[in-house]
Amino acid sequence: MAKGKKTCPKCQKEWGARLQKCKCGYSFISAKKEVPEVIERKSSLMDLKLLDLPEHKHLTPKQHAKRILDYGKEKASLLLQFHKMGLRWSHVDWDVVEEGLI
Numbered sequence: 001m002a003k004g005k006k007t008c009p010k011c012q013k014e015w016g017a018r019l020q021k022c023k024c025g026y027s028f029i030s031a032k033k034e035v036p037e038v039i040e041r042k043s044s045l046m047d048l049k050l051l052d053l054p055e056h057k058h059l060t061p062k063q064h065a066k067r068i069l070d071y072g073k074e075k076a077s078l079l080l081q082f083h084k085m086g087l088r089w090s091h092v093d094w095d096v097v098e099e100g101l102i
Helices: 047-053 061-070 073-086 094-101
Strands: none
Touching: 061 073, 061 094, 073 094
16 A cells, blocks of 8 residues: 555545545544553552551660660670761660670
8 A cells, every 4th residue: 555545444445645534434533542541550569568567666775775785795896886986876875785795
């Protein structure tokens, strides 16, 4: 078929490009592309797992210190040295950590 020509699906005749309606009554304009439906994104498995988790509670400085002591004496002493060198982790009660290491 030549470029710009239309073939009527009803009468199978070839027509020019500017024709809007065939002599048999078929309208070339009425044929519209179907718009795909918008599919809602289902929440992922990770989102569902996160909904089941309890809310994270903010720990007090003493609770942070006890948590650091639970890592073991070697790691707790290393973190204490890092704190003394750079004053990091100010939210931890380091006095409790020092007492726990003694």
